[in-house]
Amino acid sequence: MLNILVIEDDIAFCKVLERFLTKKNYQVTISYSVDEAKRKLTENKFEIVFTDLRLPDGDGLEILTHIKENFENTRVILMTSYAQVNTAVEAMKKGAFDYISKPFNPDEVLSVIKNAVDERLPENSNQALSPEKKISSPEPEKIVVGISVASKKLNEYIKLVAPTNMSVLITGESGTGKEVVAKSIHQNSDRKNFEFIAVDCGAIPKEIAGSEFFGHIKGSFTGAVSNKKGHFEAANGGTIFLDEVGNLSYENQVQLLRALQERKIKPIGSNTEIDVDIRLIAATNENLQLAVHKGEFREDLYHRLNEFSISVPSLKERVEDLMIFCDTFLEKANRDLNKNIIGFSNEVLDIFRKYSWPGNLRELMNVIKRSVLLTQGNFVTKDALPYEIVNNDSFVKDSATFSTKENEKKLIINALEETSNNKTKAAELLNITRKTLYNKLKQYEIEV
Numbered sequence: 001m002l003n004i005l006v007i008e009d010d011i012a013f014c015k016v017l018e019r020f021l022t023k024k025n026y027q028v029t030i031s032y033s034v035d036e037a038k039r040k041l042t043e044n045k046f047e048i049v050f051t052d053l054r055l056p057d058g059d060g061l062e063i064l065t066h067i068k069e070n071f072e073n074t075r076v077i078l079m080t081s082y083a084q085v086n087t088a089v090e091a092m093k094k095g096a097f098d099y100i101s102k103p104f105n106p107d108e109v110l111s112v113i114k115n116a117v118d119e120r121l122p123e124n125s126n127q128a129l130s131p132e133k134k135i136s137s138p139e140p141e142k143i144v145v146g147i148s149v150a151s152k153k154l155n156e157y158i159k160l161v162a163p164t165n166m167s168v169l170i171t172g173e174s175g176t177g178k179e180v181v182a183k184s185i186h187q188n189s190d191r192k193n194f195e196f197i198a199v200d201c202g203a204i205p206k207e208i209a210g211s212e213f214f215g216h217i218k219g220s221f222t223g224a225v226s227n228k229k230g231h232f233e234a235a236n237g238g239t240i241f242l243d244e245v246g247n248l249s250y251e252n253q254v255q256l257l258r259a260l261q262e263r264k265i266k267p268i269g270s271n272t273e274i275d276v277d278i279r280l281i282a283a284t285n286e287n288l289q290l291a292v293h294k295g296e297f298r299e300d301l302y303h304r305l306n307e308f309s310i311s312v313p314s315l316k317e318r319v320e321d322l323m324i325f326c327d328t329f330l331e332k333a334n335r336d337l338n339k340n341i342i343g344f345s346n347e348v349l350d351i352f353r354k355y356s357w358p359g360n361l362r363e364l365m366n367v368i369k370r371s372v373l374l375t376q377g378n379f380v381t382k383d384a385l386p387y388e389i390v391n392n393d394s395f396v397k398d399s400a401t402f403s404t405k406e407n408e409k410k411l412i413i414n415a416l417e418e419t420s421n422n423k424t425k426a427a428e429l430l431n432i433t434r435k436t437l438y439n440k441l442k443q444y445e446i447e448v
Contacts, residue, residue, distance in 0.1 A: 001025070001026070001027050002026050002027065002047050002048065002113070002117065003026075003027045003029070003044065003045060003046045003047055003048075004021060004026050004027065004028050004029070004046065004047070004048045004049070004050065004113075005028075005029050005031060005037065005040060005041065005044075005046040005048070005049045005050070006018060006021075006028060006029070006030050006031070006049075006050045006051075007031045007032075007033075007034075007037045007049065007050065007051040007052060007055065007060070007063060008030075008031075008032070008050070008051070008052045008055075008079065009032050009033065009052065009054075009055055009056050010052070011032070011147075011323040011324060011327075012323045012326075012343070012344070012349055013102075014030055014032070015030075015323065015324075015327040015343065016342060016343040017050070017109075018030055019327070019331070019342060019343065020106060020109070020342065021109075023340070024110065026113075029044065029046070032056070032147060033055055033056050033057050033058075034055050034056075034057045034058035034059075034062055034063060035057055035058075037049075037051070037063055038063075038066060041066070041067065041070070041071060041074075046071070046074055047073075047074065047075065047116070047117070048074070048075050048076075048077065048113060048116050048117075049063070049067060049074055049075070049076050049077065050077050050078075050079055051063045051064070051076065051077075051078060051079065052078075052079045052080075053078060053079070053080050053087060053091075060076075060078050060079075060091065061087075061091055061094070063076070064076050064078075064091055064094060064095060064096055065094070068094075068095045075097040075116040076095070076096045076097055077096070077097055077098050077099065077100065077112055077116065078091055078092075078096050078098075078099040078100075079099070079100060079102055080099055080100070080101055080102065097112075097115075097116055098112050098115065098116070100112055143155065143158065143177070143180050143181060143183075143184040144321070144324060144325060144328050146318055146320065146321030146324050146325075147320055147321060147324065148313075148317075148318040148319070148320040148321045150313040150317050150318045151313070151318050151320075151321050154181070154310065154312065154313065157310050158181060158184050158185055158188065158310070159188065161185060161308045161310070162184070162185045162186075162188035162189045163188070163189060163190065164189075164308075165279055166307040166308045167260075167279070167280045167281070167282070167304065167305050167306070167307040167308070168182075168185060168280075168281045168282070168307070168308050168309070168310060169281075169282050169283070169284070169288070169305045169306040169307075169308070169309045169310070170182060170281065170282070170283040170284075170309075170310050170311075170312060171283070171284055171285070171288075171309065171310070171311050171312070172283075172285060172311055172312030172313070172314070173285055173312075173314045173360055174285045174359070174360065174362070175359045175360035175361055175362030175363055176312040176313065176314055176315070176360045176361060177312060177360075177361050177362075178243070178283040178285075178312050179198060179241065179243060179283065181310060181312055182196075182198070182239070182241045182281045182283065183196060183241075185239070185281060186238070186239040186241075186279070186281070189239070189279065191237065191238045191239055191279055194235075194236075194237035194238030194239075195234060195235050195236075195237070195238040195239075196235075196238055196239045196241065197231050197234050197235040197238065197239070197240045197241065198241045198243060199212070199213075199231050199240065199241065199242050199243065200243050200244065201242050201243060201244050201245050201246075201247045201248050202243075202244040202247040206248075206249035206251060206252055209248070209249070209252040209255070210252070210255055210268055211224075211228065211230065211268050212230060212231060213230050213231055213232055213252075213255065213256070213259070213265075214230040214232055214233070214255070214259070214265040214266065214267050214268065215227070215228045215229045215230030215232075215233055215265075215267035215268070216228050216230075216267050216268035216269050216270075217267055217268070217269040217270050218269075219269065220267075220268045220269020220270075221268065221269070224268075224269070227267075228267075230265065230267065232259060232265050232276050232278060233265065233267075233274055233276060235276075235278050236276050236277060236278060237277055237278075238278065238279070239278065239279045239280075239281060240278050240279070240280055240281070241281045241282070241283070242256075242280070242281070242282040242283070243282075243283050244283065244284055244285070244286075245282040245283065245284055245288075245305065246284045246286040246288055246291055246297060250296075250298070253297065253298045253301050254298070256301060257298060257300060257301045257304060259276070260280060260301075260304050261304070263275065263276055263277070264276065280305065282305045288302055288306075289302070314357075314360055315357040315360045315361060315364065316356060316357060316432070317432065317436055319353070322352060322353060322364075323349070325361060325364060326344065326349075326352060326364070326368065327343075329364060329365045329368040329369070330343070330344075330368055330372065330380075332365070332369075333368055333369040333372035333373075334372065336369065337369070337372055337373055339372050339373075339375070340378075341372050341375050341378065341379065341380060342378045342379060343378075343379055343380070344379060344380045345379050345380065345381045345382065347381070347382050348371075348379075348380050348381060348382055348384075348385065351382065351385065351389065351390060352364075355389055355392060356392075367385065367386060367389060368380075370384075370386065371384035371385055372384075409444045409446065412426070412437070412440055412441070412444065412446060413446065415429045416446075416448060421448050423437055423438070423448065
């Protein structure tokens with residue numbers, strides 16, 4: 001199968017090209033920078049490289065030189081704007097196979113690839129470089145590794161804690177993907193071949209929580225018409241994920257604490273204890289420390305759950321990742337709905353960038369799935385978006401103006417002045433976390 005590397009820092013354009021080539025059954029790898037591209041060239045063998053001329057940490061000519069010196073059988077195709085054609089021609093004199101001007105049409109891309117393949121065949125006649133049909137198999141849900149600082153830190157924490165048996169408390173706003181983080185921890189642990197049991201604590205009435213967690217035997221109470229295995233026993237050897245753990249009643253908290261301390265459970269109506277070997281991951285969108293202070297959540301249970309904590313950033317804290325999530329959810333919607341939408345119009349992308357996404361990733365995923373269902377052409381247009389997204393007043397300061405570097409520093413200074421340098425109030429005014437504010441103060445060297 002032909003292996004193609006695409007080097008391009010325009011995420012939206014890059015993803016459209018990747019999706020197009022993948023549909024043509026080519027193996028495509030993406031890189032957003034020169035350094036990342038050099039690393040991937042070392043790790044994999046690529047027959048063809050598409051590279052933009054302008055990149056954040058270098059240019060396409062640097063990539064061309066590197067490839068000619070180290071990977072002489074790899075064909076380099078430059079992607080240029082019309083204003084860069086002269087540079088591209090000079091690059092061809094230095095060994096580039098060809099260039100294409102942006103925006104380009106699909107037939108042109110396929111033609112250039114075919115020409116590159118035809119030239120390579122005599123050198124590698126025993127290799128099948130033409131596209132091959134791929135049989136895809138469903139994979140476990142994987143966390144999307146973004147390019148933002150917040151996403152990279154999140155992924156580092158997951159990799160750090162996954163191999164351990166530590167209990168993990170995941171915090172974050174509703175819709176940020178806390179369960180996906182929990183699954184990623186499980187899938188990267190030694191327990192990955194055992195069960196991952198997710199329990200929505202907010203959906204279990206306190207009267208039957210004991211039965212749900214620990215099981216019961218037939219006849220132990222009215223309605224117990226048969227033996228039932230509880231979630232803890234079902235997760236034995238694996239991971240149990242307690243979502244919205246702050247919703248547990250005080251009585252249920254006591255039961256949970258006892259099970260965690262003793263690593264034993266007793267089904268309701270039984271006199272026999274069952275040993276359980278589980279890894280516990282809990283999640284909440286509440287402030288459990290405040291709940292402990294108010295006496296609403298047991299402090300000893302809090303510390304038992306919080307051996308290691310992970311805070312999942314909101315979408316507005318990782319705006320650099322928006323296009324990556326859009327592409328991921330588009331692919332999922334295409335699979336679920338049996339559609340073949342290529343991408344989003346520029347107008348839609350602009351709307352997405354300006355919207356505040358109070359529902360975070362869950363809202364973004366639902367909006368994209370709805371728009372894919374309504375789209376008849378190749379690209380999602382404004383007409384397919386919900387009215388409240390297009391006509392929403394929350395084209396807000398925190399996502400529209402706050403995300404631009406020219407305005408960030410001024411906004412922060414104004415917020416600090418309005419709150420008499422109270423960082424907590426300033427963060428609330430800017431609708432960001434205190435941690436994000438501290439990072440911005442350091443980034444812009446703002447002294448308070």
